[in-house]
Amino acid sequence: MSKQILLNIALAFCTLSLQAQQRPTPKAKAKIAANPALTASLTRGAVVYKNVCITCHMADGGGVPNINPPLTKTEYVLGDKARLTHIVLAGLAEPIEIDGNDYKQHMPAQAYLTDQQVADVLTYVRNNFGNKASAVQVAEVKAVRATLK
Amino acid sequence: MKTFSPRLLLAVPALAAGLALVASRPTAPTIAPDPDNAGLKLPAGFGALKVAETGGKARHLAVTPQGVIYVKLNKVKDGKGILVLHPQANGKATVTGGFGDYGGTGMYEKNGYLYASSDYAVYRYKLDAKGEVANPSKPELLVRGLKVGSQHESKSIVLDNADNLYVNVGAYANACQEQDRTRGSKGIPNCPILDSAGGIWQFKADKLNQRYPQGTRYATGLRNVVGLDWNQQDNQLFVMQHGRDQLQDNWPALYSNEQSAQLPAECLYALKPGVNAGWPYTYFDPQRKEIMQGPEYGGDGKTPAKGDYLAPLAAYPAHMAPNALLFYTGTMFPAKYRNGAFIAFHGSWNRAPESQAGYYVVFQPFKDGKPSGQWEVFADNFSGSPAKTASGRADHRPCGLAQGPDGSLYVSDDTKGTIYRIVYPAKKS
Structure with missing residues (x-):
């Protein structure tokens, strides 16, 4: 179970960092719009x-x-x-x-x-x-x- | 964070419950349901526990009179296609080993033999007085050379009381089209698949090296049967068919997405030698309650089929994939369950863009050997949540059913390999 918790934490960090990476979506959107x-x-x-x-x-x-x-x-x-x-x-x-x-x-x-x-x-x-x-x-x-x- | 363990919290009531049981029945084995009933939703009074996490694609399973559990894996794991689990005092079990270097689905125990199938063959293993396989590396090869394609590969097995073995050979097609699953492709006349697949074959349970010529095509026109069982009251074979897919995809002018999600029914049949259940020429429409002509063979969604086809005894929602059928003969569960049927619905994929459905075990009441009354969902939430059911991304998918010597109902899951055990009553007074 503690392994699961660690995994969850790791996953949470991944998600956060992914979100962080995806932050500049307005730019991407602008690109598509262009x-x-x-x-x-x-x-x-x-x-x-x-x-x-x-x-x-x-x-x-x-x-x-x-x-x-x-x-x-x-x-x-x-x-x-x-x-x-x-x-x-x-x-x-x-x-x-x-x-x-x-x-x-x-x-x-x-x-x-x-x-x-x-x-x-x-x-x-x-x-x-x-x-x-x-x-x-x-x-x-x-x-x-x-x-x- | 590491010091906080939810497991400890869960363990406290579990321990307490366990102790209470031990105290009240000091000599009886203690079967404590998991505090969350293994995540399942069950009728009042029932409980469930996770017997083991095998991590394999656990298809069908068998429990010997001594309580040894054998699980057939769809894919060999660590060199083993069959897992052996030994019971612990608390009702759970430990994977103690395995054997059989082939994947497959069929697993059945009867009269001191364990029967297993690959996608090509059927084997048996002698069991000793303790329910152990005496010679795991040397099975007897009963049947070989069974037809297998790239769909409906599994060979489910069951025995009658006269040393006959019944083997499903699934049709390696959706509807016997000239081009499988291709839009507008017509059905091949006198579907050639049916000579060696799309039915149930009967072999002898004690003869070696049988091939098609030594067997009998017992029933035909069954697209794919994964769940089957011998009904002891009727002395008759019952099967659940996986109905055809993709009516809308392949015949968009005749069927809407909604109709395609609801057609055809998944059907329960009682077989007699020589019957024809109609695949690929027909399908069963549960709203009209009629056997319909399939669109590959001139049907238009409104025309009933002509011909002498076997009618289903009961119909269930489309595409839910009945992967196991079990007639309950135990005495642990309340009387209404005795001689009724449990059906494990593996869960759908062929309903998109509609929501997916299934991922549960159903109970079908029986009276005098025939379905009687409305079926009901017995064990639900294998998927983990309604959202996971709707998306089809289920955590667990029920695939096999077996009855333990005490009347417990075992359920296998071929997604994560969890083995469940459902007991009654959940708490002893």
């Missing part, structure tokens, strides 16, 4: 997420244990954009492991989404649920789609 294209993409991406992704990956992007992988802070989401785009367009048949946990359910291909929709939803996912990564551009989606035939 980039209306990104803001619009995020707004459209949220709609796509709710219509297509939310069932399996859940409202908080945390996925479902043993079944559907989380979208939070994983290399699959934050890493290579082409690989991530490929998963959305072609699906993912093989099980994957993240942080020692297996996720086995087959991800269906979402190739019926437009390049714009894929770019929007991936930009949204890469900038939500605690993620922060560069936007995915329509041209990048187009390039990956061209490899699928």
Whole structure:
């Protein structure tokens, strides 16, 4: 129990320092506001997420244990954009492991989404649920789609 | 900060309660519920304790007549797929070891044997007079070569009273679509999955090396059964089906998000040899109380199915994932529970954007071997809070049920590996 208390204290400090780091949010907001294209993409991406992704990956992007992988802070989401785009367009048949946990359910291909929709939803996912990564551009989606035939 | 320990505060009343029990019944073993009933919400008079924290993905469990607890882990932990727990005088138990280098779900004890399943096979281990596995490194391989895909992998097991073993082989698909879980993808005619999955297979409980040809497809059209039990009053197999997912995702023109969260029901079936419960062609609509034609097979959400499909005996809210079924035959609990069914609902994921639900153990009253009356939530708050239930981020998820020799109800949790024990009455007068 005392271990738990120490952990809680540690967690509290983490949260505090995180908050401290996040203080200059007005600046970040200003940045987004200065980039209306990104803001619009995020707004459209949220709609796509709710219509297509939310069932399996859940409202908080945390996925479902043993079944559907989380979208939070994983290399699959934050890493290579082409690989991530490929998963959305072609699906993912093989099980994957993240942080020692297996996720086995087959991800269906979402190739019926437009390049714009894929770019929007991936930009949204890469900038939500605690993620922060560069936007995915329509041209990048187009390039990956061209490899699928 | 370090000198203040809430555990000490908790320990004082626990100790006092324990002492009082010892004083009043000096010869009986003392089972003291945890002061907070292990965090569970229970009917009046019941108490609960955390028997052990195993830290593993604790799926099904079995308790021998001697009180030894065996827990099947979904994933091997420290080289062990089955944990052995020995009871302590206070009703808790200690993990004393383990064996079996395979993950899985099934764990069942009957007539001096412990049965266990991986996702591919079923094994058994001889138990000695103390309820100990005599030869943990050399199980008998009863069944092998069971079909497994990337979903519904678990092979739940139960025995009847005539040395037959029943094994669930879950369908490795949502609704047998040409493209699994893909929007608008049609169902494959004469779903080929059903030849080796999507049903219950019967094997002999004492024959080695059986494969599909040595078994019988006992019941078909069951998408995935995780909870099953043999009803001693009816001498019949009862199963809980995990109903299909994603009606709205895959058929947005036919189903709203709300409908998709409420359809289909999770159903209780009583099986007879050769029955067909309808998957993937049908699903059960609990509002209409009808077996409906599935949208992959020409249904539109309004058309009942044609065909001779087994009707469920009881229906429960959608997507709550019934992972264990147990007919209670003990005498510890009040008479109304005897021969009724406990069902562990693992909890939903397939309800978003609606709130998630489940993460509790339900009691279904039975009369003369059939469900009788409304089911009720028996043990709640495994998740930790209503908010955690709604978000699906549950602290604990009930997965297995077992009855102890004294009539205690054991519940396993495959999120943190907690083993619970529910007792009655909570306090002796």
